[in-house]
Every structure is written in structure tokens, then in C-alpha cells.
Amino acid sequence: MPQKVILPETLEGKTILVAGAAGFVPSTLSEFYLNLGAKVIGLDNFITGSRSNIELLSKYENFEFHECDVAEGLPNFEGIDIDFIFSLASPASPIDFKVIPLEIMKVNSMGTWHLLELAKEKQARFLEASTSEVYGDPEIHPQVEEYVGSVNPIGIRSPYDESKRFAESLTMTYHRQFNVDTRIIRIFNTYGPRMRPNDGRVIPNFINQAMNNEDITIYGDGSQTRSFCFVTDLVDAIHNVMFSEVHTPFNCGNPDEYTIKEAAEFIIKTLGSESKITYHPLPEDDPKKRRPDMHKLMTISDFKPKVGFEEGLKRTAEYFKSLK
Ligand code: NAD
Numbered sequence: 001m002p003q004k005v006i007l008p009e010t011l012e013g014k015t016i017l018v019a020g021a022a023g024f025v026p027s028t029l030s031e032f033y034l035n036l037g038a039k040v041i042g043l044d045n046f047i048t049g050s051r052s053n054i055e056l057l058s059k060y061e062n063f064e065f066h067e068c069d070v071a072e073g074l075p076n077f078e079g080i081d082i083d084f085i086f087s088l089a090s091p092a093s094p095i096d097f098k099v100i101p102l103e104i105m106k107v108n109s110m111g112t113w114h115l116l117e118l119a120k121e122k123q124a125r126f127l128e129a130s131t132s133e134v135y136g137d138p139e140i141h142p143q144v145e146e147y148v149g150s151v152n153p154i155g156i157r158s159p160y161d162e163s164k165r166f167a168e169s170l171t172m173t174y175h176r177q178f179n180v181d182t183r184i185i186r187i188f189n190t191y192g193p194r195m196r197p198n199d200g201r202v203i204p205n206f207i208n209q210a211m212n213n214e215d216i217t218i219y220g221d222g223s224q225t226r227s228f229c230f231v232t233d234l235v236d237a238i239h240n241v242m243f244s245e246v247h248t249p250f251n252c253g254n255p256d257e258y259t260i261k262e263a264a265e266f267i268i269k270t271l272g273s274e275s276k277i278t279y280h281p282l283p284e285d286d287p288k289k290r291r292p293d294m295h296k297l298m299t300i301s302d303f304k305p306k307v308g309f310e311e312g313l314k315r316t317a318e319y320f321k322s323l324k
């Protein structure tokens, strides 16, 4: 039985590198660690991130930013101590899987490789952000970490799914070969403020459609399920994994499961919208069911999602309103 997670009260004096810092989840995580007193070094090439997130982080005097493509190489960190590395750089919306597939494959392979080399050199603890997509269209439900997945290796989602599977493999290999102190998380559908309104993922799409009283676009018949986690709960889960002693993957998410039709109806009701539901073709290989089994993380830590769907949707809608 692994030791129970003990969370630090402060990270003053520690340096944390966040790859993908201009993104939705990584910028929220960066701010969390800045508030815990750490120095945060952010890296991003803005392929799907926004400069406004970097402007926000730059208000903290302990934040430093380097614009770079981590798949091509990293800035020179000679003489600089780095304690923790978060490998979070990667486009994550299924619409990107078709538009920038090679960039996705490069960042999850070469980008992760460069970051693991840096972790080895600096003796830093390293965390790889993998995804529930490694389970593909799962044959078991809910998904437990032992399940090895059902991925179509040549399908349209494969640039993302297979490169994340490769990133997991590379991470475990650096751990086994070089004893790098690694962690792996498998993130399930996460939403919240700082997502791009035109990101293409279901929650930003439905919220923006509902706020504008436009048609809600359900793909397929809406019977497919997802489990939605609010971003601050995800950051809490990631923090618990980073301070665990476990090298094998952890599911990170909220196990509350909805059909996509239920989610659409709930969003219309919560936002008091007059939108009508419309149905459109289901994309290829779209997983039919998805829900994390969270026992592994909940057994070794006090992690528990705190933000319910209604509150999370309202907070996300407020954010989108503030952009107008
Ligand atoms: P995001 O697109 O908002 O953030 C990713 C960031 O990485 C962006 O700022 C992007 O510009 C940057 N990036 C991409 N390629 C890069 C490169 N080559 N060099 C430097 N920077 C690069 O997406 P997100 O939803 O915040 O996802 C963050 C991480 O979490 C990703 O690794 C993603 O695969 C993973 N994840 C997210 C979810 C989710 O539901 N949000 C689910 C599963 C996994």
C-alpha cells in the first residue's frame, strides 16, 4: 500500500517548469503554484494557448516566460535549479487532431523527450499529462488504470491517442532506465475559465451556443457519455499526484457522468437559454462512454471534486461573458 500523500504547505524556494503555460489547464496550474510561493518558469509556442494567460501570470514577480516550441528544443537552463517539471504542452481539442496532427505527434514525442532529458539532468520530479484517450473507445466501464485500452492506431484520433500512449511509455522508460522520479496522469474531460470560446470541445461549444440562443450542436444521437471535471478540481488532483510516491498512471477527473444530450439540456436550463437542440453526424471513433474510476487517487489522498456541474458551468459562462 503506497504512503498517503502529504501536501506541502508552501513551495517557497522551489522552481517549477510548466510546459504549455499559456494553455487553459497549464495556466491555471501555474497560478496555483505561484500562489503557493514557487517560482514558475513557463514555456509555450502559442499554438493553442493565449497571450492573455501569460499576461495574467506575468503579474506575479516569481513568473518567468520563454516563448519556444518544446518539440524543437528547450531554452538553456545551465546553472538553474529546477525541482518539478510539468509536461502539459499539447493541443487537446478533437478538432485539432485533424488540423495539426503532426504538431500534436511531435510535441507528445520529442517535446516529452526533451523535458524528460531535462528532468534527468536536473534530478527534477517530472509529471506527464496523458489523457483518458489512451483508453480509446473503452470496453470496460468505468475505466480503471489497469485497463490497457482500445485505440484505433490509424484512425483520425490516433495522432493524439497514440502520441500520448508513446509519451506514457517514454516516461516509464526514463523511470526504469534512469530512475527519473516520474508521475503520469490521465486527464478526463475538464472545462472552465480560460478555455478558448472557439476551442471546439463540447462544453465551450454548448455554453457559447446557449448564451447566444443559437442551436446546440449534438454530434450523433447524444447517447454517448462524458464525465466533466471543473479545472480547479483537476489542479487539485494533479497536485496530489505530484506529491504522491507512485510512478504508475492515475486517472484525474470527476466521475459524475452525463450523456451528451443530458449535458445539453442541463446547460440550456442552467443558463436560462432559448436554444434548440440539433443533431449532426458523429465523428469517427468518438468514444461511446467515458467515466474515470477514481479509487486509486482517492485511496492515497484526500482528493475529492468540490465544484458541481451547475456551479462550474455558471463560472465558465461568466468567463466567456467577460471576454465580450
Ligand atoms: P490547451 O491547448 O489550452 O493547452 C496546451 C498548451 O500547450 C497551449 O498553450 C499550447 O500553445 C501549448 N503547446 C502545444 N504544443 C506546444 C509546443 N510544441 N511547444 C510549446 N507549447 C506548446 O489545452 P488544455 O486543455 O489546457 O490541455 C493541457 C494538457 O492536458 C495537454 O497535454 C492535454 O493533452 C492534457 N489533457 C487535457 C484534457 C482536458 O479536458 N482539458 C483532457 C486530457 C488531457
Ligand code: UDP
Pocket (backbone or CB within 6 Å): 093, 094, 095, 189, 200, 201, 202, 203, 205, 206, 217, 218, 219, 220, 224, 226, 260, 282, 283, 286, 287
Ligand atoms: N460533441 C457534441 N457537440 C459539440 C462538440 C462535441 O455533441 O459541439 C460531442 C463529441 O462528439 C463527443 C463529446 O461531445 O462525443 C465530447 O467531445 P469533446 O470534443 O469535448 O471531447 P472528447 O471527449 O471527444 O475528447
